[in-house]
Amino acid sequence: xxxxxxxxxxxxxxxxxxxxxxxxxxxxxxxxxxxxxxxxxxxxxxxxxxxxxxxxxxxxxxxxxxxxxxxxxxxxxxxxxxxxxxxxxxxxxxxxxxxxxxxxxxxxxxxxxxxxxxxxxxxxxxxxxxxxxxxxxxxxxxxxxxxxxxxxxxxxxxxxxxxxxxxxxxxxxxxxxxxxxxxxxxxxxxxxxxxxxxxxxxxxxxxxxxxxxxxxxxxxxxxxxxxxxxxxxxxxxxxxxxxxxxxxxxxxxxxxxxxxxxxxxxxxxxxxxxxxxxxxx
Amino acid sequence: xxxxxxxxxxxxxxxxxxxxxxxxxxxxxxxxxxxxxxxxxxxxxxxxxxxxxxxxxxxxxxxxxxxxxxxxxxxxxxxxxxxxxxxxxxxxxxxxxxxxxxxxxxxxxxxxxxxxxxxxxxxxxxxxxxxxxxxxxxxxxxxxxxxxxxxxxxxxxxxxxxxxxxxxxxxxxxxxxxxxxxxxxxxxxxxxxxxxxxxxxxxxxxxxxxxxxxxxxxxxxxxxxxxxxxxxxxxxxxxxxxxxxxxxxxxxxxxxxxxxxxxxxxxxxxxxxxxxxxxxxxxxx
Amino acid sequence: xxxxxxxxxxxxxxxxxxxxxxxxxxxxxxxxxxxxxxxxxxxxxxxxxxxxxxxxxxxxxxxxxxxxxxxxxxxxxxxxxxxxxxxxxxxxxxxxxxxxxxxxxxxxxxxxxxxxxxxxxxxxxxxxxxxxxxxxxxxxxxxxxxxxxxxxxxxxxxxxxxxxxxxxxxxxxxxxxxxxxxxxxxxxxxxxxxxxxxxxxxxxxxxxxxxxxxxxxxxxxxxxxxxxxxxxxxxxxxxxxxxxxxxxxxxxxxxxxxxxxxxxxxxxxxxxxxxxxxxxxxxxxxxxxxxxxxxxxxx
Numbered sequence: 001x002x003x004x005x006x007x008x009x010x011x012x013x014x015x016x017x018x019x020x021x022x023x024x025x026x027x028x029x030x031x032x033x034x035x036x037x038x039x040x041x042x043x044x045x046x047x048x049x050x051x052x053x054x055x056x057x058x059x060x061x062x063x064x065x066x067x068x069x070x071x072x073x074x075x076x077x078x079x080x081x082x083x084x085x086x087x088x089x090x091x092x093x094x095x096x097x098x099x100x101x102x103x104x105x106x107x108x109x110x111x112x113x114x115x116x117x118x119x120x121x122x123x124x125x126x127x128x129x130x131x132x133x134x135x136x137x138x139x140x141x142x143x144x145x146x147x148x149x150x151x152x153x154x155x156x157x158x159x160x161x162x163x164x165x166x167x168x169x170x171x172x173x174x175x176x177x178x179x180x181x182x183x184x185x186x187x188x189x190x191x192x193x194x195x196x197x198x199x200x201x202x203x204x205x206x207x208x209x210x211x212x213x214x215x216x217x218x219x220x221x222x223x224x225x226x227x228x229x230x231x232x233x234x235x236x237x238x239x240x241x242x243x244x245x246x247x248x249x250x251x252x253x254x255x256x257x258x259x260x261x262x263x264x265x266x267x268x269x270x271x272x273x274x275x276x277x278x279x280x281x
Numbered sequence: 282x283x284x285x286x287x288x289x290x291x292x293x294x295x296x297x298x299x300x301x302x303x304x305x306x307x308x309x310x311x312x313x314x315x316x317x318x319x320x321x322x323x324x325x326x327x328x329x330x331x332x333x334x335x336x337x338x339x340x341x342x343x344x345x346x347x348x349x350x351x352x353x354x355x356x357x358x359x360x361x362x363x364x365x366x367x368x369x370x371x372x373x374x375x376x377x378x379x380x381x382x383x384x385x386x387x388x389x390x391x392x393x394x395x396x397x398x399x400x401x402x403x404x405x406x407x408x409x410x411x412x413x414x415x416x417x418x419x420x421x422x423x424x425x426x427x428x429x430x431x432x433x434x435x436x437x438x439x440x441x442x443x444x445x446x447x448x449x450x451x452x453x454x455x456x457x458x459x460x461x462x463x464x465x466x467x468x469x470x471x472x473x474x475x476x477x478x479x480x481x482x483x484x485x486x487x488x489x490x491x492x493x494x495x496x497x498x499x500x501x502x503x504x505x506x507x508x509x510x511x512x513x514x515x516x517x518x519x520x521x522x523x524x525x526x527x528x529x530x531x532x533x534x535x536x537x538x539x540x541x542x543x544x545x546x547x548x549x550x551x552x553x554x555x556x557x558x559x560x561x562x563x564x565x566x
Numbered sequence: 567x568x569x570x571x572x573x574x575x576x577x578x579x580x581x582x583x584x585x586x587x588x589x590x591x592x593x594x595x596x597x598x599x600x601x602x603x604x605x606x607x608x609x610x611x612x613x614x615x616x617x618x619x620x621x622x623x624x625x626x627x628x629x630x631x632x633x634x635x636x637x638x639x640x641x642x643x644x645x646x647x648x649x650x651x652x653x654x655x656x657x658x659x660x661x662x663x664x665x666x667x668x669x670x671x672x673x674x675x676x677x678x679x680x681x682x683x684x685x686x687x688x689x690x691x692x693x694x695x696x697x698x699x700x701x702x703x704x705x706x707x708x709x710x711x712x713x714x715x716x717x718x719x720x721x722x723x724x725x726x727x728x729x730x731x732x733x734x735x736x737x738x739x740x741x742x743x744x745x746x747x748x749x750x751x752x753x754x755x756x757x758x759x760x761x762x763x764x765x766x767x768x769x770x771x772x773x774x775x776x777x778x779x780x781x782x783x784x785x786x787x788x789x790x791x792x793x794x795x796x797x798x799x800x801x802x803x804x805x806x807x808x809x810x811x812x813x814x815x816x817x818x819x820x821x822x823x824x825x826x827x828x829x830x831x832x833x834x835x836x837x838x839x840x841x842x843x844x845x846x847x848x849x850x851x852x853x854x855x856x857x858x859x860x861x862x863x864x865x
Contacts, residue, residue, distance in 0.1 A: 007750030011660075017652025021720055022669065025676045028717075031687060052328065082583025090577055101844070105591040108843035110778030112811045113832050117597055120820050129361055130316070130346075141590060148587065174572040202680030205780035205808075209816045213316070213344035215328040216335065225314060226344050231682050236347065238686045238785055239475035242482060242498065247690065254683045265678040269671060351817045359820070374622070378821050437703045442789075443621050444817050460622035468706055468803045469789040471813060482694070483704055 032255050039252025048218065049228075053237045054245040058253045060217055064227030065257065067132060067220070068211060069200040072139035073193055079140075080147035080196075081189060085181060088155050088163070089173050103152075107145035112205040114138050119210045133223040135211020142206055143196035150195060154188025154275070155181060187275040194268035202261045204231040230257040313540040314342040319353020319366030320446050321472040322392065322491045323529050325560045327366055330548050333556070341540050347472050351375075351444025357532050358382045363541050365532040368392065368446030368491070372459065385533045389548055390562040393492045393526040394451045395501035395513035401484040402500075405432035409503035409510050415455050418487055421465030426485060439479050439488040440466035446527070447473070451489040454525045492518075493561025518563050529562060598836055601829035608823060613830055619791045619810075621818070626827035630791045632834070634708060634806040635777055638787070641712025641800065642719055642776045643769070649716075650723030650772070651758075651765065657724075658731035659753050670725060677721035685785035688714045693786055700801060706788035708804040714782050719772040726771060726850070730764020731757055767850030774842035777808075777835065784809040807835045 043057055050056035087099045118138035119130075128134045158180075166176045213226035214236055220227050230253045237250035317327050324347050331343035348356070353365030358379035371384055396415055398407060407429055410418075417423035418436055427433045440463045441448040449459040470476040473494050480488045481498035488499075492513045495501040501513040504524055517523035537545050547553050554564040605613055609626055616627015657669050692714060693705030700709075734757060742752035758765075788803025791810070805813075811831055818824040 003748050003751065007748050010750045010754065014652040014655040014660075017649045018656040018669070021649055021653045021676075021724060022672055024717055024720070025672050028676070028679065028687060031691065032683065035690075052325070079583040079586055082580040083587040086577075086580035086584035090581065099588070100847075102588045102591055104843055104847050105840055106587065106594075108774055108778070108839050109591065109594060110780065110808060110835055110839055112778070112780040112808050112815070113594065113598070113836060116811060116815050116819065116828070116832060117594060121597070123361065124359065124820060144587060144590070172571075172573045174576040177576060198678060202678070202682075204680065204682040205812060208812075209819065213346045215324070215345040216317075216331045216343045218342070221314075221342065225342065226316075226346075231680065234682050234686055235781065235785075236472075236474075238682075238689050239472055240478055241689050242478045243474075250686055251690075254686055258679055258683055261678055261680055262675055265675065266671075269674060273667075348816050355817065355819075355821060435703060440790075442813060442817075460620075462618070462620055466790060466792075467788075468704060469791075469813075471789075479704070479706075485703060 029258075032251065032258055035248070035251035036253075036255025039248045040255060044249075044252055045256075049233070049249070052215065052246070053233060053249055054240075054243060055249075058230060058233060058249070058256065060219065061228045061230045061233045061253060062256060062260075063219060064132075064212070064217070064229040065201055065231065065260070067227060068135050068139060068207065068229060069197050071132065071136035071223075072143060072200045073197050075136060075140035076144045076147055076196060077189070077193055080144050080192060081151055081185065083144075083148050084151040084155060084185070085177055087152075088181065089177060093160065100152075103145045103148050106141075107149070109142075110205075111142055111203055114142050115206040115209050118206065123210055129224060130210055130213070130226050131224045132211060132220050132227050135207040135227070136223075138206050138210055139200040139203060142203065143199050146199060147189075147192035147196045150192030151185050151188040154185050154191075158184050187271055191268045191272045191275075194264050194271065198261050198264035198268065201257065201264065202231070204235055208232050208235065230254075230260075313340065314344070315364060315541055315544055316344055316346075316356075316362045317364045317366060317531075318346045318348055318356040318362040320350040320368040320529075321347045321474065322368040322447060322493070323353075323366035323531070325493070326390070326529070326548070326557050326562065327364075327531075329556045329560065330544070330553055333552065334544055334547050338540075338543075341544075343544065349442060349444055349471065350446030350449070354384075354532065357384070357534055360534065363533065364537075364545070367530045367532050368527060369449040369459075371532070372449075383535050385536050387531045387533070387537070387545055387549075388528040388565060389531060389553075390529040390557045390564050391518050391526055392529050392562045393513050393518045393523050394447050394454075394489055395492050395495060395525070396451070396504070397480055397488050397490045397495060397499050397501055399437075399480055399483050399486045400498050400500055402426055402431050402434075402486075403502075405434075407431035407502070409505045411505045412455060415487075419455060419463045419465050424465075432485075434485040436465075437483050437486040438463070438465045438467045439476060439483075439486050440469045441476060441489060442469060442471050445471070447476075447489055447491060450527045451525060491561070515561075515563055595836065595840075598829050598833040602826055602833045605823055605826035605830045609827075613827070614834075617793055619827075621814075621824050624823050626823065626830070628807075628827070628831055628834070630793050631805050631807045631810045631831060633793055633797075634787065634804040635808070635835070635838075637708050637800055637804065638712040638715055638783060638806055639773055639776045641709060642715035643773060645713060645716030646720040646723050646772060647769065650720050650768075651727050653724045654727035654731060654765075655753060655758075658728045659749075659757060670728065673721040673724050676717075677725075681718070681779055681781040684714055684718055685782035688782055688786040702801055704788070704803070706786055706803055708787060708794070708800040708802065711783045711787040711804075711806065711809075712800065714786060715776045715779060718779060718782065719776045722775055723768050723772040726768030727761070727765045730761040730768060730850070733764065734760045763849050767846045767848075770842045770846030770849070774839045774846065777842070778839050780808040780812045784812040789813055807831045811835075 046059050047057035048060050122128050122134045122137050212229050212232040217228035234250050234253050237246045240246040328345045331345055350367045350369050353367045354371055354375045356362035357365035414429050426436055443460055452461050453459050470479050476488050476490055477494045477499050480486045503510045503512045511517055511523050518526050557564040605626055617629045618625050618627045657666050692710050696710045697705030738756055739752055742756040783806050787809050789805055790803035791805045794802045818828050
């Protein structure tokens with residue numbers, strides 16, 4: 001009897017924890033929707049911001065976020081793919097642990113540190129200034145490890161004997177990569193890409209000193225100009241929590257950003273799941 | 282199947298991004314752009330002027346970033362901004378950091394820093410403070426509003442980040458030095474908007490702000506000095522009686538040239554002076 | 567004649583990208599070390615034990631920031647740990663198939679929400695609620711930051727703990743039942759102790775995430791470089807290492823002793839986070855399921 005009571009208490013507590021966790025998500029999403037939806041209309045999506053963000057829309061902020069994120073993906077993807085292919089084809093499994101260690105290390109770096117060092121090394125050192133390109137390089141470094149891990153996962157699922165057999169047969173390493181590894185890495189590449197894009201789109205600390213400008217930004221005319229982003233726009237407007245118009249626009253921007261990031265993450269999750277199901281068949 | 286389609290789509294998108302970027306990068310060199318960074322007090326003037334200047338000169342792009350006066354000085358010094366917005370004097374320490382930089386300071390307006398309080402405190406009876414009272418509050422010796430004639434509530438003391446122009450000017454008046462430690466502080470804010478928000482969210486706060494940020498929730502204190510009570514108003518800036526006033530400046534590395542000069546000239550023009558006035562400051566004669 | 571064949575060309579190209587990736591983390595560490603040397607030389611131990619951070623006088627004591635980081639992390643853990651493990655028990659031991667998948671996906675969505683959006687929620691909702699609930703003068707406190715971080719790391723702890731429990735072989739549970747243990751007892755006496763390594767790893771990774779989070783903390787912590795009195799009073803404003811870097815970074819970047827001090831803060835943060843990440847991954851390594859999901863990366 002006492003066991004039953006204990007069990008009931010235990011499961012109720014766990015259930016309460018789970019219910020709290022799930023309701024947190026709904027509260028947060030609901031709160032963003034509740035406050036953000038009133039701001040969203042055609043003009044908000046297609047106009048530039050006016051009156052220091054209190055009026056107008058977030059068109060340039062949205063395009064800025066998307067541009068930064070895609071450019072970062074464009075830079076990071078080949079390097080991540082190259083890294084993983086190299087470690088699989090040229091290094092072999094004995095180096096795996098060390099390689100992983102470095103990738104995890106890079107992945108653990110707090111993003112504010114990328115922002116500070118990026119400003120010094122890329123912004124000042126390479127004379128690229130506070131710009132689209134500086135921000136993209138920094139974000140690329142930031143998302144590189146998550147891409148590499150996703151690609152690595154896809155390739156690691158493949159038995160080693162395939163690779164060894166191919167090499168024994170005298171097929172060159174490049175041939176092996178082209179015919180076997182690249183096609184195999186495809187789902188990992190896609191998952192990694194979407195995860196990386198989601199991370200880049202949601203990141204603020206790494207770009208707030210290095211890539212963005214608050215006022216006067218349109219579509220950048222080149223990679224050496226700063227962009228406006230949803231993230232930094234929200235950051236600045238968050239300081240005006242008592243100006244209702246600015247706050248409404250901050251929530252509108254947050255709603256767009258969350259939609260973008262969740263769409264990317266869900267795509268990544270969907271692809272990963274698709275691949276698992278195929279693998280299980 | 283699905284994967285392949287997604288893959289094609291993504292590759293296509295990345296290629297298009299690349300194609301947009303490369304010609305964009307080369308074309309930008311031909312067009313002028315001005316980067317303005319610094320004081321959030323000066324920012325409204327710069328941003329509004331930039332907007333109307335760009336309307337008349339579509340080939341010029343002016344980006345304006347907040348960050349504080351310290352950021353304005355340093356970004357200009359190191360060449361990351363073409364114009365620095367600075368609402369205080371450049372400090373000796375900053376000049377020492379940039380020995381090779383010839384800072385060119387252009388004063389464009391007068392402003393005053395007000396000691397501000399939450400409206401509840403103001404309506405509770407605190408309408409003026411002496412320098413000693415403010416000093417007592419910021420050094421932590423005066424802790425309750427009733428000690429200065431207000432309601433019986435603890436004082437919520439809001440400080441500003443140390444490099445901010447508003448703080449330099451305010452503290453120089455209150456403590457006689459630009460960067461004292463404020464031991465009584467309960468919270469530190471950054472930009473003017475943030476300070477304004479924190480003061481208005483509280484019912485017992487004291488802070489410091491440019492007079493352009495005073496509103497019905499954030500009230501400006503009169504300063505009691507030598508038996509007189511001086512309100513923080515534009516008139517009292519103009520007649521010189523309000524004791525905590527300052528120059529608002531744009532700084533450049535060396536004398537301004539090219540479009541930077543055109544833009545700064547525009548700010549000093551009739552239209553520019555109107556923008557300064559509308560932003561709440563006193564344009565120079 | 568040296569003949570560059572396709573294999574070698576591919577090796578060079580791929581090897582270069584490999585080296586770039588490997589060098590990055592080392593480079594960051596070396597750079598932070600080099601940049602923080604001046605302040606370590608100038609301040610010595612008082613960089614860690616000093617309580618005064620006074621830029622105008624070039625005095626840099628980081629104790630309030632170190633305290634702030636530890637305090638918000640601990641608070642986050644107190645909130646996220648019971649919730650995370652409790653939910654993991656439900657998803658791993660009770661739910662099956664589709665429901666389990668949906669619940670876990672929802673938690674991953676919670677992890678995907680950007681930090682700046684959490685910060686906005688913190689400013690608009692949390693600070694005022696904390697102020698009114700606890701009768702404070704102001705809601706920008708260490709406690710508020712810890713609360714917000716707790717919500718942010720909950721998904722990491724929950725999904726990784728779930729992975730750890732799921733990776734236990736099913737026979738263990740069957741054995742428990744054979745021995746006459748109830749479902750709840752099996753979980754408490756067999757599953758939880760059996761997956762303790764994985765859960766510890768999950769917690770360490772969650773902690774490292776909490777330590778490195780910048781924007782949301784910066785927006786609600788109050789940014790006051792001072793130790794609270796009394797020291798356990800988390801209902802006052804404080805400063806974490808990340809919020810200090812976020813607030814003062816732009817202004818102090820690259821110049822003089824102030825930058826060196828900021829780099830020193832960055833170095834402390836980097837080393838602590840690295841230590842936690844490594845330990846977390848190594849501990850988890852032993853219990854990792856076949857198809858690891860690497861939430862530390864996606865989170």
